[in-house]
Amino acid sequence: MIRDITLGQYYPGDSPVHRLDARTKIIGTLLYIIELFIVNNYWGFVIAAAALFAVIALSRVPVKFIFRGLSAVFIIIAFTFLLNLFMVDGRVLWHWKFLTITYEGLSRACFMAIRLVLLIIGSSMMTLTTKPIELTDGLEKLLKPFGLIGLPTHEIALMMTIALRFIPTLMEETDKIIKAQEARGADFESGNLLQRAKSLIPILIPLFISSFRIAQDLALAMEARCYHGGSGRTRMNEIHFGKGDVVAAILMVIFLAVIIASRFIPDLF
Template sequence: MLRDITLGQYYPADSVIHKLDPRVKLFGTLIYIISLFCFRGAAAFATVTLFLIAVIWTSKVPFKFMVKGLKAIMILMLITAAFNLFMTPGETLVSFWIFKITKEGVVNAALMAVRLTYLILGTSIMTLTTTPNQLTDGLEKALMPLSKIGIPVHAIAMMMSIALRFIPILIEETDKIMKAQMARGADFESGNLLKKVKSMIPLLVPLFVSAFRRADDLAMAMEARCYHGGGGRTKMKPLRYEGRDRAAYLMIILYFAAVLLCRAYLNWP
């Protein structure tokens, strides 16, 4: 039932993208997101699209798998598109009652939908090709300088990796409890909103109880293995940059420069 959530799920495959240092992927994703929200004009749009297609193709993750993540944000996308459609001032195309659709509105709505789609596709490449552990490892190392000014980077990274680790477990648990209650005749689908919210109680109470139980167990297990925070901890697989990582950095920077150049000089229409 809930097994089909893809957003933030690792897809094992043997590709260059999978092998990249997680810091490169984090940096690349950040640059990609910035580029998404500052590109203007057909040339820049083409550059972004080409870059996205190239990365998807190299990652060897089936495209179908990525599109599944889009379904989750469909409603958000529709709302954003609707707001853009009706709220943008400009040259009126159609108007009825208090609503009017402007030419600029149509353009903005389409652009926003494209941007959100690209955003999800792009970021899901990162999560599909990087295990949560690699991701937090990369984040921890990249943010390490911040620990000099008193930010507990290790603790934050540890919390993140635990949280990420527990998502699939809790999903599975939800699925199990849901089925157990359905076996006792519970109905999670029909009825009005109030009834639906009420029908969630038999699901949420056991879920919270089990989450607390798991947290207790985990804390105990960590303590039993002498976990005492980040100080002096070494890694079995420390992160080191290799040739392909440097090449990837170069490509990301070139890509960003291309988008900015297109924005500055080729910004028609």
């Protein structure tokens, strides 16, 4: 069911990872993603995976829960893997009709798949251990310097909060509308591209109307609760740097150095 998608979901807890400032986690995650692209051999991935598992263990988020989220994007991973597997030229390992697998292709496919898996788990660790509101607050604060050049940082953060909140609602709504039109004999699977595009109209129009209704209701509800922009607002949980964040920052620098160093070790294979 749609409710089970864990990507972007929060797993309540009170671990050292949960307690970190959202800004630390945002920067840490960005850094981790960049580092995954710095890695050029399997040693780098071994180190990156070890670091990730250390964070997971520290966060006390059940591994089962994390992998459930991964299964939702399994298709993307599989697609990346297959694309690389068949599309790279080199020494032929296996050949059948028009399909060819090369040694280089296999190596590249594994490499890409591992990178993607680490990337997805890494970024879902951020959302799993940070409440959406802290995440958007953190982002708002990080973007603050850009506010000086006219970037509406508070509005961007609020938009993200609302988007995260309404993704499940809109997914359920879409599911309902698709089923209702199917019950009226609508067919979304056959016909040529144009016919298929046309068959989406009975879904898109009700979905648009629903979204507008939600937006209108929500705007009224927010106004009724005295929302009047970012100025003069306070926060229930003010985010602030603590000791844990200093430790995390030091660890991040060390990790960056190790990852860069890993480029110069001879590869595993």
